Structures are given as structure tokens and as C-alpha cells.
Amino acid sequence: MGEGKGYGKVILFGEHFVVHNVPSIVSAMAKATTAIVERFEGSSWTLDDRRPATPGYKEDKIGQQRDSIERVLRAAGFDASKTPIKITLGGDLTAASGVGASAASCVAIARALSDEFSLGFSDQRVNEIAYEGEKAYHGTPSGVDNTAATYGGLIWFVRGKPLEQIPIKKPVEVIIGNTGRVANTEAAVAGVRERKQKDPQNYDKLFKEAEELANIAKRALVAYELRAVGKLMDTNHLLLQSIEVSSKELDFLVNLARENGAFGAKMTGGGLGGNMVALTPGKDLQDKVARAIRDAGFDVVLTQIG
Ligand code: MEV
Numbered sequence: 462m463g464e465g466k467g468y469g470k471v472i473l474f475g476e477h478f479v480v481h482n483v484p485s486i487v488s489a490m491a492k493a494t495t496a497i498v499e500r501f502e503g504s505s506w507t508l509d510d511r512r513p514a515t516p517g518y519k520e521d522k523i524g525q526q527r528d529s530i531e532r533v534l535r536a537a538g539f540d541a542s543k544t545p546i547k548i549t550l551g552g553d554l555t556a557a558s559g560v561g562a563s564a565a566s567c568v569a570i571a572r573a574l575s576d577e578f579s580l581g582f583s584d585q586r587v588n589e590i591a592y593e594g595e596k597a598y599h600g601t602p603s604g605v606d607n608t609a610a611t612y613g614g615l616i617w618f619v620r621g622k623p624l625e626q627i628p629i630k631k632p633v634e635v636i637i638g639n640t641g642r643v644a645n646t647e648a649a650v651a652g653v654r655e656r657k658q659k660d661p662q663n664y665d666k667l668f669k670e671a672e673e674l675a676n677i678a679k680r681a682l683v684a685y686e687l688r689a690v691g692k693l694m695d696t697n698h699l700l701l702q703s704i705e706v707s708s709k710e711l712d713f714l715v716n717l718a719r720e721n722g723a724f725g726a727k728m729t730g731g732g733l734g735g736n737m738v739a740l741t742p743g744k745d746l747q748d749k750v751a752r753a754i755r756d757a758g759f760d761v762v763l764t765q766i767g
Contacts, residue, residue: 463498465572467591469554470561470609471637471738471766472729473690474678474697477653477706478671479603482620486627486678487605488766489613490637494562495552496569498577506530506541509549512566514556515760521643522556522563522598529563529597533570536593537580548573555762558644559730559737560637564606567594587611599731600647615767617679630685632765634747635738638718639760640710642734649706649731656705664704671700682767691725691740698727706732714754715739721753722746 468489475485494512501507508530510519519526530548534541548570556562571590575582582590591607599606603620617625657664674697681689698715701707707715711728718726718739723746726739741747747763754761 463573463575463577465496465498465569465574465576466493466552467565467568467572467610468493468561468613469565470606471635472605473694473738473766474675475671476605476730476732477650477701477704478668479605479618479620480601480650480653481657481668483668483672484617484619484675485603485605486616486675486682487609487618488615489609490554490560490764492554492762492764493552494550494554494556494565494569496566496573497549497551498570498573499547499549500577501545501547503545503547504542506534506546506548509547511549511551512554512556512562515558515639515641515643518556518558518643525563525597529567529594530570532597533567533590533594536590537571537574537582539574539578546577555639555760557639558642558646558735559728559732561606561610561730563598564591564595564610567591567607568610570594584611598646600650615682627679627682629682629767632767633687634741634743635764635766636718636741636747636751636754637729637762637764638714638737638739638754639762640708640714640734640736641759642708642710644731644734646731649733653704653706667700667703671697674700687724687740687742691723694725694727694738694740695719701728701732708733710734711737714759717753717757718750721750723750
């Protein structure tokens with residue numbers, strides 16, 4: 462029996478823009494998906510998905526998930542028709558849109574495969590394999606999610622470049638609020654591409670702003686200026702609204718978090734549903750904002766970045 466694990470992630474700055482080579486800042490979450498790979502009497506691979514999930518998520522993603530597992534196995538050079546396997550997914554990361562659930566599972570499966578068949582995959586190899594698996598979910602992934610899922614930590618990520626860990630004095634509390642709406646990242650990414658092509662002048666300006674924002678945010682994080690980081694997250698949310706990837710529920714949760722004292726809040730990940738993140742330094746503020754979101758009838762995860 463082989464085991465593997467991949468972290469969930471929260472993008473603090475630059476989702477969507479990162480697909481077009483703008484820098485992004487992503488943090489792994491202290492929640493992960495686990496995979497077990499076992500040899501199996503059968504004709505190919507089979508899956509037992511025991512992850513906790515947003516209602517409807519697994520059903521909605523089943524086609525992409527099957528495609529993704531095929532891609533992961535192919536990229537790993539593994540032929541399940543010759544060596545049938547059973548894959549069991551679990552862990553404490555709720556499978557939902559925006560938290561890197563797909564990348565976490567790709568990483569976990571690649572690692573479990575390596576463990577069971579002594580393939581000796583390095584982190585770099587695991588990351589490459591997971592990137593191939595991500596294509597089934599994102600179409601043209603930037604690689605930010607699989608990188609966070611593989612390496613963990615707080616990461617400065619630019620597409621096609623080696624990752625850079627951002628040093629931060631100590632971890633900061635955040636809450637992640639779930640709209641409960643399952644979203645399609647591939648469609649969200651394709652929509653941005655289409656609108657960017659139709660309105661290049663406006664979009665070029667927004668993409669420049671996103672790049673400047675990521676650079677300023679990196680400095681603010683290193684300096685541990687959390688009020689400034691929060692304000693920059695608010696600005697990032699505005700940019701994401703401008704490129705039309707937010708939603709009514711996301712905007713509602715972002716406003717609710719701010720009204721309850723969050724230093725800043727924004728949608729996170731692909732958008733059009735899925736999750737938002739609020740910066741809530743200290744246990745008390747984290748609990749307060751989490752309670753407000755729960756009282757409004759939404760699921761919330763309390764975690765830390767960095
Ligand atoms: C999804 O978590 C992040 C996106 O930027 C897509 C990607 O980077 O592949 C929307």
C-alpha cells in the first residue's frame with residue numbers, strides 16, 4: 462500500500478492574471494488530501510473517493526476527475542491495464558471550488574503511486590505530473606495550484622519560472638468562506654481569455670495593475686504589514702470583479718467579512734462561486750468573522766497562511 466498527500470491552497474493575489482504570466486502569491490493550507498494506492502484484482506484503476514466535499518462537487522467533477530486520473534497515470538508512465546490499482550482519496554481538505562482540491566488530489570495520487578511502486582519521484586517530478594492532471598480541470602493551468610499542493614508554504618509564483626518561497630515572520634490567521642456553489646475553473650479561465658481578446662486595451666490596463674499589486678503585496682507580506690496586505694486584497698477583489706469572475710455570493714461574503722473586522726477580503730481561485738478568503742489576524746478576529754459567515758448560513762474553514 463502506497464500513501465501520498467497534497468496540500469490545499471489559497472491564492473492571496475493574482476488568480477486568473479497568473480494564467481497570463483502575471484505574478485501571483487499563494488499559500489498552502491494546513492489541510493490536505495491523502496491518497497492510498499493499492500494493487501488490485503481488476504482490469505484497470507478504480508477509485509474510492511472519501512474526501513469531505515461541498516454537496517454536488519464530486520458529481521459535477523466526475524468526468525474531469527476520471528480524465529485527470531488518466532492523465533496523471535500517463536504522465537507517471539504507469540499502465541493500469543497491466544498493473545490494476547485501487548485509489549482511495551481522503552484527508553481533511555473539503556473538496557470544493559477555489560481551494561486547490563483538484564491539484565491536491567493529483568499530487569497525492571502521484572506521491573502514493575511513487576510510494577507503492579518505488580518510483581522515486583522527486584517533488585519536481587510530482588509537480589510536473591500533477592500539472593498534467595490539472596489540465597483536465599483547468600484547461601490551461603498556470604501551475605500555481607499544483608505548485609502550492611506539492612511544496613507548501615507561502616509562494617511567489619510566476620508561470621514557467623522556479624517558485625520562490627516568501628519569508629514571513631509568523632503565520633497569519635485567515636478564514637475561507639464557501640459559497641456552496643460548485644464552479645467550473647476551465648470555463649472561468651476561458652471566459653477571461655475571451656473578454657481579454659475582445660477588449661485588449663482595458664484588460665491590458667487591469668493586468669498591469671494586477672502585476673503592480675502582486676509586487677507591492679509581496680513587500681507588505683515580508684514586512685508583515687498586515688493592514689496593508691488586507692487593503693491590497695480588497696483591491697485585488699475589485700480587479701477580479703472587473704474581469705467578471707466574482708459572483709453575487711462571493712461579493713456578499715467578502716463584504717460580510719470586512720464588516721466584521723477582517724483586514725481585507727477577496728474571492729480566491731477560479732471564482733464564479735467557490736470560495737473567498739479574509740485576512741483575520743489573531744484567534745479572536747478569526748473566530749468573530751467565522752461566526753458571522755456561519756450565522757449567515759455558509760461553511761467556513763479556519764486556517765493560517767505562511
Ligand atoms: C485557480 O485556482 C487559479 C486560476 O488562476 C487558474 C490557474 O492558475 O490555473 C484561476
